[in-house]
Amino acid sequence: MQIPLRRGLPRVPAGEPWPPAGSFVELDVPNEAPRSPLNEAPAGDLAAVAVRQGLPRTPGGAAFPPVDVVMLPLPAAAAGATAAESDQTSAAPAGELTAVAVRQGLPRTPGGAAFPPVDVVKLALPAAALKGREDETAQPEAETPSTREPRAAQSPAPGAQPTQPGTARPGRLAAWAAAALSAGFAFAMAVLFARYLVSTEWGEGFTTRFDGRQPLPAGAPVGLPAWLNWAHFFNMFLMVLVIKTGLSVRRERRPEALWAPRGNPRAKISLTLWLHLALDIAWVALGAVFYVLLFTTGQWVRVVPTSWEVFPNALSAGLQYLTLHWPADNGWVHYNALQELTYFAVIFLAAPLAIVSGARMSPVWPKGWTFMPVSAARAIHFPTMIFFVVFIASHVALVALTGLRRNLNAMFAARGSVDPAAYATDWTGTIIFLIALAVVALGAFAARPVFIAPLARLTGTVSNR
Known part of the structure; x- marks a missing residue:
């Protein structure tokens, strides 16, 4: 009886699965395939072994293979099995059989040998393989190596060579270097074009008529109050942590800890996501207080x-x-017009977009509110975060380049004057900024599960799974 063999991995890179399609093993089973052939087999020579039947090969057919018992030689009759194998080999035409390794399993009797007793069987090659071998008669035939011999002599094709670890890193660095060079070249061209434009007659007239200052209504407040300094610090602190935890949530695959509300233990989220949502709530609360103070104190006319x-x-x-010739403005008295439009976009456009899209992606969003798809929220939330990162980087750079100590005095110490040079050498704001920066760095360091877990346990249950 012929039993088809299941095909496995190829023997050579990019080759065909082995053994070839159509390979089978010849089993010595009576034609009538009796269900219990124990009495017909010679005592001590053969043993009945159950065969697991699978799905039929044709729709509506019988289970395959058609027998559930086959006869295999016992370990004591290894010589007889060898003789039978040699008879089978001699009966087949030369060149039509190939040796295939058989995986041996546990013994059938305590202390016995591994079963089946043979580790190699002779399989007949399919007709397609024989035909291909006949087509190669022009070349000298090489002896078919045993499956247990190493195949070091065969060299894989050039395209099948595995990728070495770390080979992609130089390419990535080269791509980043090329992007940086391209950005630097584009910036240099923009600077040259801007300098040429303002040197023309039209450019001189335009910058003379519009000097870049923001147009303020009469009675606009002068100076930055202390509450605005405190709001600026807390916004800086929360924004850094929100961005850090948001990126951690995107990269997280196996959370170190999980949080679940006490009323619904199955609604588990990662502890990093819990921290991100908690920081978001604090940021929204700060924004609400900021809006109220902004409109009640008249500071809104500046943004x-x-x-x-x-x-x-x-x-x-x-x-x-x-x-690279900065606009002549004094932030204590007024911003320039580009600052005003940028602050307006950050406060009244980007912040609401981040809040709404983040709420849609969070577990607190009601399931019945389907007017905003999750995919749309994701498409909005991440680009908004990128906008905030670009704004923060450019904001910090311009603060440093347009008068560091004077700007930090106005932003962190509420110290300023209508005379731009009055606090240009005062270190008070710089010292406060360095302290604030240390607090932000400490908060970013502590934003990890080992420190957050005790705080999270106050609002729910923290577990490792």
């Missing part, structure tokens, strides 16, 4: 455009920035 002239002034300020 909300009140005249159409803000747009040509913003263009003029942008040209002045590109020429």
Whole structure:
């Protein structure tokens, strides 16, 4: 009886699965395939072994193989099995059999040998393989190596060579270097173009008419109050932690710890996501207080455009920035028009988008509210985070380049004057900024499960799985 063999991995890289399609093993089973042939087999020579039947090969057919018992030689009759194997080999035409290793399993009797007693069987090659071998008669035939011999002499094709670890890193670094060079070249071209433009007659007239200052209404407040300094610090602290935990949530595959509310233990989320949501809630609460104070103290006129002239002034300020000759403005008294539009976009556009899209992606979003798909929220949330990162980087760079100590005094110490040079050498704001920076760094270091777990246990259950 012929039993087809299951095909496995190829013997050579990029080769065909082995053994070839159509390979089978010849078993000495009576044609009538009796269910219990123990009485017909010679005593001590053969043993009945159950065969697991699988699905039929044709729709509506019988289970395959058609027998559930086959006769195999016992370990004591190894010589007889060898003789039978030699008879089978001699009966087959030369060159039509190949040796295939058989995986041996546990013995059938305590202390016995591994079963089956043979580790190699002779299989007949399919007709397609024989035909291919006949086509190669022009070349000298090589002796078929045993399956247990090493195949070191065969060299894989060049395209099948495995990728060495770390080979992708130089390519990635080269891509980053090329991108940095391209960005630097584009920036240099922009600076040269801006300097050429402002040197023309049109450019001189435009920057003279629109100097870049923001148009403020009469009675606009002068100076930055202390509450704005504190709000600026807490916003910096929370924004750094929100971005850090948000990126950690995106990269997290196996959370170190899980959090679940006490009322619903099955609604588990990672502890990193819990921290991200908790920081989001604190940031939203800070924003609500900021909105109230912004509109009740009149400071809103400094970040909300009140005249159409803000747009040509913003263009003029942008040209002045590109020429690397900074706009002449005093942030204690007024911003430039480009700053005003940027702060308006951050406070009244980017922040609400981040809040709404983040709430849609969070577990607190009601399941019945289907008017905003999750895919749309993801498409909004991550680019908004990128916008915040770019804004923070450019904001910090311009603060440092346009008068570091004077700007830090206004932003962190509420110290300033209508005279831009009054606090240009005062170190108070710089010292407070360094302390604030240390607090932010400490908070970023502590934003990990080992430190957050005790706080999370106050609101729910923390577990490792």
